[in-house]
Amino acid sequence: MKKNMPSALLVLILLMLWQGVAMGIDAAYILPSPTGILVRLWELRVPLFTVHLPATMGITALGLLISVVLGLLLAIAMDWNPKLEKALYPVIVASQTIPTTAIAPLFILWFGYSIWSKVLVTILMTFFPIAITVFDGFKSTKREMEELLFTYGASKKDVFLKLKLPTALPHFFSAIKMAIPLSVIGAAIAEWLGAQKGLGYFSKRMMTQLDGAGVFAPVVLLSVVAMLTVWVITMIENKTITWRKEL
Amino acid sequence: MKKNMPSALLVLILLMLWQGVAMGIDAAYILPSPTGILVRLWELRVPLFTVHLPATMGITALGLLISVVLGLLLAIAMDWNPKLEKALYPVIVASQTIPTTAIAPLFILWFGYSIWSKVLVTILMTFFPIAITVFDGFKSTKREMEELLFTYGASKKDVFLKLKLPTALPHFFSAIKMAIPLSVIGAAIAEWLGAQKGLGYFSKRMMTQLDGAGVFAPVVLLSVVAMLTVWVITMIENKTITWRKEL
Amino acid sequence: AGCGTNKSSEDGSAPKEGEKKLEDFSIVLDWYPNAIHSFLYTGIEKGYFAEEGLNLVINFPSNVNDGISMPAAGKADIGLYYLQDAILTATEENVPIVSVGALTQSSLNVVVALKDSGISGAKDLKGKKIGYSGTSLSEEQIKSMLENVGLSAEDCQFIDVGFDLMTALTTGQVDATIGNMVNHEVPQLEENGFAINYFYPTEFGVPQAYELVFLAGKDAVEKNPEKIQRFLRACQKSFGDMKENPDESLQILLDNQNAENFPLSKTVEQKSMETLLPVMETPEAPFLHQEVDVWQKNADWLYERGILSQKTDVTPLVVNLVD
Amino acid sequence: MLRFEGVSFRYPEDELGMMEKLSFQVENGELVAIIGASGCGKSTIFRLINGLEKPDEGKILVDERPIETIKNYSAFMPQKDLLFPWRSIEKNVCLPMELAKVSVEEQGRRTEKVLAQVGLLEYAKKFPKDLSGGMKQRAAFARTLLSGADMLLLDEPFSALDYLTRVEMQEWLLQQWVHYHKTILFITHDVEEAIFLAKRVYIIQDSRPFTEMECIEVPLDYPRNREDLKKAEIVELKESLIGKLRRSVSL
Amino acid sequence: MLRFEGVSFRYPEDELGMMEKLSFQVENGELVAIIGASGCGKSTIFRLINGLEKPDEGKILVDERPIETIKNYSAFMPQKDLLFPWRSIEKNVCLPMELAKVSVEEQGRRTEKVLAQVGLLEYAKKFPKDLSGGMKQRAAFARTLLSGADMLLLDEPFSALDYLTRVEMQEWLLQQWVHYHKTILFITHDVEEAIFLAKRVYIIQDSRPFTEMECIEVPLDYPRNREDLKKAEIVELKESLIGKLRRSVSL
């Protein structure tokens, strides 16, 4: 607890500043005050928690899961076969530069307003960073250690399991921590394109009504959830990786 | 050239597949064919290149620049002062989980239709990854090397310049390469929210008209530009960092 | 560019230095430019706004509600928005906005469905997927239409399709859409070869309203009404031209259209113009004229429907600056 | 049997070749030392044997088969310890056995035994960062011994050990060798160590590229005794070996 | 002058303390060797002197001032080379001078001179990965010498060098010492090296935690000659030192 003091203090100061400015402007549709947002969050708790939060969580969870599996598979495949790497790596990097959000409306034409069009946006936002980060992790194994394993007659699989996997583990954690916020952003974008529920949709709807506090309420909810997830993952990471500065 | 063969081949195969499927569906508004996109790109070259491309490039460039400067400053500040780190790091990580896109419509109310509302979205998308990645780079300096410098009577500044900076350089490059696509996505999102020009805006308009090829034309343009930038940066990186596997 | 909190200071107090120096006057449209906006382009082309010392800057909306939010936030001098939505937002969210003129004297909003879908009236909407632009009133209008024919709105699905009303319909993503203009979408869809059915919400209990109104920030109207008056005067003059010479006016619009973005079809816009001219000005009401009474009727209806939380007197919302 | 047949090699970064048409051979079960000035190419020979560098010319054969075609023929102890920071000492030592699919119980048994012998039993559960330099070296040595290969390549295995520990390790290595009769090549800077352990000592002399290694037989039988080192002929041999070490570096 | 006053220290990871109430002192301009079994705590003493670890108890003084209050009093050559992979050998050697704000020309001059002396002149522009183990060690040694500090702490500086190179480096170190009269503490496993270089030899004996270090004066004057090592009393001293090295590890 104690070590989080400075951070808590900073957040408090920022919130107070925000509250001050918001009260100064006194126009919730331009800048709602934190207290206003909390009040609104409380008022809207039923639809938010029973309908919209589950909907968005479903999209992000599904999207993340598929992204992680796909991303890992791809990273492993590229690490496995240099031909695959040569073929895929530039394509992946390149594909990352495609502003998926711009073509996202097409997904609705492909999948309709089902969850899949939204999951696809999420996957496209998170899949590439995961694949590339993890692959870079595999690539950053220490040459000398790889050579050593090689002299022990290690198979490719052995090198992978005994050396590359542990080396890439910190990268994997970074990738996940990076992907979580991205998946939330992806879901929010997707819900903009057309949705009947979800926190992104809800937020947008509130925007159309110029209900500033209502815009922020689901956003606050979303980021609290994302924060908690990131926090849990950081805990796991700290437990797992004790040798970061020693490699 | 030769070493890019597999990748070129893959791209070719993918394109041909795409073309085949698109011709099979034969409904450009669901899935335009690559050739159709190229034709449209050519037809639209004048507005795309004279109006929309410069507009979007302006946003991304400005956004990236500010993000890089801010992100670096923040990473350095946190590295400099443990108190600052304790206060800021959790806040930054947390703030990354805010789905900025969801509150982005508000930015238009703050800045109007000016470029700044769009630049802000771009900054919010790219700033955090840069700050965190670079800071993690600073943190990953080898303990023993830091101790050695310390015994030489190195000041904090020396440790920073002589050890942390070089150690974090690869992270910096990764951060930039990650930030470029994100900035493009950011700009595209921002242009959705409100713009009179720009490739994202253009693409969106084409969607309204069900002009599938027109949707893709600016997307293709954007990603070519982003790809070129990433490529240039990779070149610089390869020239600069020759010791990745040796640390 | 600054962060605009002290909104009125930039707009309101710019000193006039003779005829040469034009004052910027920004307007946010309700939709992409179409026949209903011809008079604005005509006015620019003919210099009527310049005569009033104004440099009219036309912005298209990027969100459906920009027509109200931008003038409210002081980021635009005036916005075009829908009357019922304006009442709702202005009262429920305390958005400081006033209406300074009505663009049409009657509703244009229609529900459109493809003929194949078999939807021809409110009774057929039950259980359908309905696309709308995100304005919350559209939902209420559908519900009230259903209740008007003795159905409940329980299982209607509402899908926010933003600006993509036509495409959502034609690609079969939704069964019907609300928020189409009878003058534009209807002929446009027909020209594109779609057989459609359409009907007015007003046929099913929704009160008649001035479809679109000019909204300005309350502050701006109080502090510098003269600037808006100048704008409105120029509008009236422009509308005069549009009425006199619709073809010329249309041509100006077509010349100014952004073809790559939102191409207009001449024939469609001609039809649109024919529909519009009789409702933008009627024998009883000149262009821009608005009656508080019409506003109040709508507000009362909103209250009856339970959309407005309080019975509201809308008199302060309506300010007639010209006649 | 290990045989170099006219092997030439040059690091791409260097202008001068490292070795040219080098031929030599080591019989199965032999214990051979390689000595030479710093930077003369000793470690490079090991890298070649391990297949970590490819000769520009010539062939390297193990039991008459080119090394490219075989696997698992050698166990290498590099100059750096290269312990994996994410594995405890125990787990580090297990590594080659894991790769050789030795059963877990067997791994446990052998690890315990070897750790006891190198004096690290109480450090089994610690991580490399908690060990002193010499302890890490012993852990790396233990790891090498437990790889099942018939040929051991040891690059300065005892350089970081104090005199007594070193002597014990040497004696223990000799025991192991007598017991299992593996082929052992080792690099050392300690001429006494070379003489005490090796049957033959290869000396790399200064010319660059070098084309041959002088070979000197140690006139002692196994098992050997430390006292043997005080014999006049051995002391003389030692002096002559030191004399033969011509540096390739110019100080 | 360096003085330990009742210093106690324990690594948090260990149960047993490393040292307890240890006191000793080294005069300015002295050349002192520390020997002891592997893992007995020699490197730890250097870490304490450098302030990299804080004593749990007691004080460490340099010139009567507690080390926390002063800077730049020592130059440390760690057991690992720790060359920076992104710097050429030349630049690596320059590092301490850069930190001491030595002018660039002066840096160039000194670097060239010292690199010539350690036999790495032609490798000046190469990067650490292109060097052999012994070469890296010499580069690290050169780097340490060029730091301006008055006290040098050398942790097994010559362990990876062949006999001749090592002897030359030793002689050169002695010259440097005679010339600049710096205080030098070095750790070695080579008893001969300790005797040849040092005026006094500290021996860490096996008990854990250790409370004192035995100190032995070497009865030789400077400048010394290699031949001196063959004197009977020195040979005897050497034997007795080896005898004194009781391992703390149980083999």
Ligand SMILES: Nc1ncnc2c1ncn2[C@@H]1O[C@H](COP(=O)(O)OP(=O)(O)OP(=O)(O)O)[C@@H](O)[C@H]1O
């Ligand atoms: N960073 C550390 N954390 C915990 N324990 C350590 C650490 N460094 C060393 N030790 C422990 O302290 C003891 C002494 O280590 P030290 O490095 O001082 O030995 P040394 O005398 O230099 O040995 P060597 O000659 O092998 O280098 C060892 O038993 C080791 O396990």
Ligand SMILES: Nc1ncnc2c1ncn2[C@@H]1O[C@H](COP(=O)(O)OP(=O)(O)OP(=O)(O)O)[C@@H](O)[C@H]1O
């Ligand atoms: N990876 C490499 N790339 C380029 N040159 C190298 C590489 N490794 C070693 N060298 C060069 O090859 C030469 C011999 O190196 P090697 O490591 O074989 O020496 P060594 O005999 O083992 O020396 P030492 O006893 O100091 O370890 C050195 O001059 C070195 O500069």
Ligand SMILES: Cc1ncc(C[n+]2csc(CCO)c2C)c(N)n1
């Ligand atoms: C040509 C044209 N087409 C559609 C609309 C949008 N629209 C008309 S009515 C309505 C519902 C208001 O609650 C909406 C969204 C427009 N403005 N202009």
Ligand SMILES: [Mg+2]
């Ligand atoms: Mg070597």
Ligand SMILES: [Mg+2]
């Ligand atoms: Mg040590």
